[in-house]
Amino acid sequence: MIIDLRSDTVTQPCEKMRQAMSMAKVGDDVYEDDPTVNLLQEKAATLSGKEAALFMPTGTQSNLVAILAHCQRGDSFIVGEHAHIYQYEAGGSAVLGGTLPKPIIENEDGTLPLEKVLASIKPKDIHFAPTTLLCLENTFNGKVIDLGYQETVCQTVRKKHGLKVHLDGARLFNASIATNTELKKLTAPYDSVSLCLSKGLGAPVGSVLCGNTDFISRAKAWRKMLGGGMRQSGVLAAAGLFCLEHNINRLKEDHDRASTLAECLINLGWQVKDNQAQTNMIFINDSEQTLIKLNETMKSNKILLSYGGAGNSLRIVLHKDITDEGLNTVINAFNTYQRN
Template identity: 45%
Template sequence: MKFIDLRSDTVTHPTEEMRKAMSEAEVGDDVYDEDPTIKKLEFLAADILGKEAALFVPSGTFGNQLALFTHCNKGDEVILGDDCHIVQHEAGASAVIAGVQLRTINSDHGILNPKEIESKIRKFEDIHYPKTGLIALENAHSNGRVIPLKNFKEIREIADNYNIPIHLDGARIFNAATALNVDPKKIAKYADSISFCLSKGLCAPIGSILVGNSEFIEKAKKKRKIMGGGLRQAGVLAAAGIISLEKMRFRLQEDHENAKYLADQLSRFDFIDIIENVEINMVFFKINKEFNKKDFILFLRKNGIKINPPDENIYRFVTHYWIKKEDIDKTIKFIEKFFNQ
């Protein structure tokens, strides 16, 4: 059975063009810095985001944790939002890998208050204090919201005043750039390092990229090796990533429009509330009705639709390259059928 998979944009399969490029990729040992396809991907990624250099890594979590590991010393403190991906969905890796302390602040749907960030900065040396080593931001946020650039500009000014670097978890930076209708460089310029995923809405099967200045990336290469991320003939993966950057990032508006269509169709049910503005390819909603959640998920799966269980009664449906309008119509039809049976 071909499933309609709404669980995440991580479920995307590579396109036929990607598979062909992977099979024909010119490769070499990347740990020896000899893989030409990896080099092409890294140069392309750095250029698109206006940075000096880039590094291919296995995953988004790997990219974020490598950034923390590279920017910070053991015992440093990282200021970030309490609902960001690094805090919520990376299994405590910051403590294990970088050995840093996370100092969280309240997040307003992903927007951080610059004054609150400034209030948390360790402003002088004290035997009792850790050093503020990094500020971490996220755009697009994992709650599906896009952060206004004005907010980033204000945070950048504070970071510069205290000489603190900024890392951006830009897993979906191209979704954010699409929603804001800006060149991705305009988002990236506020951060010293950015990680982004090739394997979500961009359809590559594996991989993320970490970008920054040349000195930072050179330092990160050794840290990547320590983390076990020194890959060999990785050009077979980079070939798909090149197509992601040259082609797939330019079609994300279609996913956003499908998400808005999905939200509109869901909101037709008087027992469903859309709880976040639909700004990228994610729809968050609550079902205000008594029903068996396991039966609901199994019913949809039996009819060729995969969804995740709710998180604190909130469902998330995600559109992507392999979700078309007719798939949304089929999903709505079976949701209606379940609640009318």
């Protein structure tokens, strides 16, 4: 049996989720008459405290649609240099939307320095691509972004410069559970929020984009243009709905197991970033040579870790398919691992 710690995207649907999918009532979602999709969107809108929501095939499409719905061609938006939107979404906002990202290096805690954000906003001048949007991310590399910071930066750029603010909340439910904060409080500062269903929540596919009704109306047109107008997608939405109804609170189990593993690694002499796992992620820092050896050795023991073969950081992600038994197997593997 393989223990896959590369990401929380690798989870398998449980039997009850499969049953919910097989029994889903469906219609044609392009005509907006798929009852299961509509129910999922209503549930997501309620949880996020927004007026409406839109079911998307992927988080990448959800973030892209949000940017396109907020920005015109030739506009620029501010984003973290290591944010998923900038690093891992294939440059879609530039290629398909004609928008110009302005990356800013994050602080250690994942926040964007407010003074750098403000300095990056272009003045109203025909020489510049107008800055119309700020994109933030929570959680960021497993870290929960301080809510007070979010409220301050959102209020500042909105009131002083008229910017919209989008949140890539792919793992926002993890932030909610880790801080015991209602989701709608975490989403309140934002004009739009993307929530992923296929990471810690365990759905096989899908994200929901949340915002006001006018925004979602524009987003729906962009989703169709980008090929995301699915038909009897209630079969997929049923899995997302199951997650929202059953899998949110259980995220604490992932956090607890990650914390247990992080403590074990520290005791074994590994350098764990921040000396903790705040949510479900652990980052080990070491030399490239050491991490290559660790990754290959664990793989030979049927334990998969997330390391690309370069750099000095390796990621470990806990998720719903990692049981206490699986965790003990991983801990035993580290206990017997020879570093030299």
